[in-house]
Amino acid sequence: MDVYFYLFLVQDDVDPEIQGPFVTEAERNEAAREYRAEGFDGGIFPMEITSSEEPVTVSTDAYSGEFFEEVEP
Numbered sequence: 001m002d003v004y005f006y007l008f009l010v011q012d013d014v015d016p017e018i019q020g021p022f023v024t025e026a027e028r029n030e031a032a033r034e035y036r037a038e039g040f041d042g043g044i045f046p047m048e049i050t051s052s053e054e055p056v057t058v059s060t061d062a063y064s065g066e067f068f069e070e071v072e073p
Contacts, residue, residue, distance in 0.1 A: 004049045006058060007032055011042035016060040018047070 005028040006020030022028035025046075032044050049058065 001050050001052055002054070004051065004054065006047040006049065007035070008045040008047045008060070009035065009040070009042060010045075011040070013042075014062050015042075016062055018058050018060050020047075020058070021054075 003025075004020070005022040005025050006018055007022075007028060009017045009019060011017070019031065020028065022031060025048075028046060032046070035044055
């Protein structure tokens with residue numbers, strides 16, 4: 001099994017983004033440090049995917065505020 005290294009970034013609690021894959025864990029960690037050093041103040045999370053073949057697509061999105069509103073039957 002191979003391990004694929006990504007960063008999961010969340011800006012202002014509403015704007016998720018995935019960066020990667022990075023070749024090594026060290027490369028991913030350095031990218032995380034660079035994001036912080038360049039002033040990115042959102043959440044920076046390491047993400048690893050273990051798979052026997054490279055993932056075709058890794059994606060994320062945000063729910064709109066309306067999504068969480070109660071819906072009357």
